[in-house]
Amino acid sequence: MAINKNIHTIDLMLGIPEQEDRSDWYKFMEPLLRDEESRSMFKMPAQYMFKDIPETGSHDDFIQYTIEQMDRFHINQAMIGFHESSEVKIEAAKNHTDRFFFDLPVNPNIENEAQNIKRHYETYGIKAVSAFPSGMYPQIAINDPKWHPIYEMCVELDIPFFCCVGVPGPRIPMAPQKVELVDEVCWYFPELKFVMRHGAEPWTALACKLMLKYPNLYYSTSAFSPKHYPQDIINFANTRGIDKIMYAGYFPMGLSLDKIFSEMDSVPFKDEVWPKFLGENARKLLKL
Template identity: 50%
Template sequence: MSFPADSPIIDTFIGFREAGGGEYDFITAQTKDRESKEEFSFPAQYMFTDVPHDLPTDDPVSVTLREMDAHGISIGMVSVSTASGRRAVATHPDRFVPLGSAVDPHDIMGTLARMRREHEQFGIRSVSSFAAGTFPQVALNAPQMYPIYATCVELGIPIFACVGVPGPRVRMAPQHVELIDDVMFDFPDLVFVTRHGGEPWQDLLVKLLLKWPNLYFSTSAFAPRHYPQAIVDYANTRGADKILYAGYFPAGLSLERIAAELPGVGFRAEVWPKFLHLNARKVLKLDA
């Protein structure tokens, strides 16, 4: 179970601290409780105690690179929806993998055009979905999502989708884990990677991971000591090829904390390289 300190690490959820903020306005606009609207600088602030707030914002790409170098992150997947993300993948293509802009099921044709444009221009390796963050909300298995899934299959890229109870104080129904079953049934060639844990339905998620060959789990937004035990057990038995490392820097977790806690995760020795980088290489087709 020893942690391989010299192993490459591919982080499938990393980003940049931008000047001015405002990246969470789309969540704040739809919350109703006073804390979310008036006090929180981060929509799930009540859940996270060590959000890295004091990062310099004059050169976000260099800041993230320094953190990656300090904590053994070889490659990070970053969104090309921001200027920093576009600059990162252009100037450091060996360190950053392009993630497409978040999909918008309220603008289906615009989203499909943007996916194809970003695939051609940046070579995006995936797109992302936050069902509970859409407004009005659109469920994972809603008809509006189906053209997006079909385009992922057409382009040969996975979708990384938030599932389970969301941290921000918005309704959870659009992200219920059972909805994934409909998606995988209708799109057996779609590669679907879950984000943000799937709690409290992690046992159901393990059943679906067993059932569907193209369904994967990433550990985003969870400090390593809080990885669901059902997922650790699954990785150590039949699921070593299905679990991907993802952090949450700088959105909610510091890489320092993640690096300190990772060695304590009870993965078997043969699971670690798959979890840290090999599974991400396969899903994102980095060796193609």
């Protein structure tokens, strides 16, 4: 059921590699890494959690390489983290709008970040904003007022905010990402479309309770292979959360598409859940 040419599939977390060595993707986290093993993990700071992190190799055209990987598994579109300094991302945004759309990673520690979001929206057509509260330095909790200008801009532009929640994989403090903090944000900004990323563990039952409570709160499955999807999330998708749960992978950061889709058929979603999970919910939320 999972690999189906007739289902418009959207991956809400996929990366375009730009070189064989991807270690520079995680330099922003270096000030937070205190133990020697984390500092020496050359592939990613949460390397201990993942087996067989994909090797993308060297390619003349990394965009075409990424599209070929998507085509193998009938992924029609993918959301990519945008960086204005990246020539590859600029090219993808200009010439491959049929396959890629973009989220802008943000950090409230940066002055005028809200206006930066608006500029990227107007210039590059970003579809969403994303954040890793535990990964920025200094850390800023999800409900900290420093986020308010960013939340307000997302509401103004009517674009969703994708946010890592739950215990982070890297050995850094979890306090900024406690799921309970999402409650205050959704209460204070009822029009904000907030999408939980990276598991929400160990508070998945609370995540589901909050999704019942708030109409604009959603969940994406990023960084989890299908055999590790939390049972609370599966149960919620099969019942009252059919419109709230969305597929996101983690290629090539930590998971291969081969691994993800080899496990996908074992996920016990009801038949009517699959089209919504794989694409329909994302299309509606992001107005694709």
